[in-house]
Amino acid sequence: MAGIYIHIPFCKQACNYCDFHFSTSLQFIDEMTDAICREIIMKKDRITDQVGSIYFGGGTPSLLPQQSFEKIFNTLTTHFSIASDAEITIETNPDDLDAKKIAQLRQLPVNRFSIGVQSFFNEDLLWMNRAHNATEADTCIRRSQDAGFENLSIDLIYGYPLLTDEKWHSNISKAIDLQVPHLSAYSLTVEPKTALAAAIKKGRQLPVNDEQSAAQFISLIEKTGIAGFDHYEISNFSFPGRHAVHNTNYWRGVPYLGIGPSAHGFNGNIRYLNIANNAKYMTQIASGQLAETIEELDIYDRFNEYVMTSLRTMWGTDLHKIENDFGRAFLADTLKNSKSFIQRDWLQHKEDTLVLTQDGKLFADYIASELFLIDEHPER
Template sequence: MAGIYLHIPFCKQACYYCNFHFSTSLAQQPAMVQQILREITLQRDYLSGAPVSSIYFGGGTPSMLPQTDIEILLQTLRDTFPVQPDAEITLEANPDDLSPEKLQALFAAGINRLSIGIQSFYEADLRWMNRAHNSQQALQCIINAKAAGFNNLTIDLIYGGPTLTDEAWASNVQQAIDLGVQHLSCYALTVEPGTALDQFIRKKKVAAVDTDKAARHFEQLMQWTAKAGYEHYEISNFALPGWHSRHNSSYWQGQPYLGLGPSAHSFNGHSRQWNIANNSLYIKSMQQDKVPFELEELTPVMMINEYIMTTLRTSQGCILPVVEERFGRQKRETLEQLSRQFISKGWMIRHNDTLILTPEGRLFADGIASDLFF
């Protein structure tokens, strides 16, 4: 199985914390769609004929695209790749875009899963983040999406922010649960270099992120979602049984995927490549039938480290027989030895030859993975 990701690099305004590639000018949007269509054709052989089980429109804000653009992109993908009839087709959306009419158009275009950037149901949080929507739109868009026929919804929530109290965080999570949202992606507020938030903190216009607060919110999140029947199947992702993200799961399982559009990444099992993160240069290069990307061939050490990092983030864990099969018995034995320190701390368990992080260990997932790297 394989996945396809399309990066739509346009937004109405810049959120203070965001470091994804985007532009707030829509002048190049028509040309961008045409060149992504061209890239689809040029990259037709990248997945070597593997069946495509998921398509993901990310960004940016792909919900800004007209219905006709989404339809032609999907039809071209289906004409070019062996897309499965039941493929999961996700589109990231902002609440302020999701009017009843827009939702009907997205449904008619073939989108069967929405990833909605709620972030918070509280006005103070949304204003502090410089989000384009308000708290009423955050609530109403979910109600409208369900009425339009969408039965596979995921929402993003951000925790640990300075305006988010413990009580408001509890209310945010409970609101999502009460609305019957099948999937939650929850992220700690982080300060990415070069973002507006980074500049504000450097200039002491806002306080630094409270890591203790973020850790507390994460621990509460794990407790509340477990009680509500959600499966914590990846560090930041929680789903009701049967509603795991097929697209993101393929990333964590090391399946191949093709990225289309500026800044999009691709992976075919032995190399990784990423397109230029510049809209004008991407369009210019594509007009000359040249995909503007950089390529990195993966060494065996890079592959095992990536396997450790991605699998430890999931509830399936790092499977030692797979390590031995792919990378050799010595690598397995070394990994077993290194993992004992985390097992003794209660941050990891070994179950049926699989290394799995405990709820406490998930607080330190990145550090644990890096300590296990070769």
């Protein structure tokens, strides 16, 4: 079943490491809601399958008022067939999830929260310029569970200078103790044009230590494994059967619709990207034109996309699929290019799949890039 991603481009304040598209001005929320609904209608024919997942990302979707959510859901249900058991996720921040907000969200079809906790330590949250504190990080999870939102995911970040191994172990243990069924954990990446990148360049912040990140990643794998989590994607861990439906579909190449400024979509052969500018997005949509650029994917693009996404998962890269979808030449090149990684014990070749080993997970992007293929005769 297909998925729908809706980007809500508003935040209370900017985290120092974030390079996602958002605005801290909330004055155009109503206009943005109208534009999102118009875009949904304009793209309604791009999905003919039943919708199995809807994901509100951002930005901070939990900033939207109730009437905005109701308008968007009314538009979605009018123009799409949504499965009765569809996973409907909203990204939230702990400071938004007070009792009143949770009660409002209970009235919507939302059945899953992805909560941007990042850390359970106040000094770390201040360093990141997060809007919440450690107490809110803890209580919002308990409050959500008490209100019936058991299907929760939380985000944690590792690899930043303030995070000692002891604090990292405490963060993982806290998530486990709170019985959160899904955990997304990301190594801090210093993105260009962020406040953190500028501070590091000026010597006001320490750079990221790759060895620290690697060690904390390995300890994360070990501690969550002992607790019974599947490490089902490089950055994602869950109890068996509790994998994120929406994101898993990304990694498996299932078509999805992208709505909102900076959102992207994919139908198997075409990828499209919406403009990352709120004013231009709303103006263009209001004029009856989609605010997107379209990229047609050739067979090499599709192969490389498949390798990049599948290799990150516990299911691995299916060699039968490569032969069936791309041909024997692609299979032969994949087997040849994977040999050195198998010899280094970074890849395993088992049951006609290529799967990363624990050591290989530290080099997932590099391994995938080495398996990519290019068209040697692009003029043809």
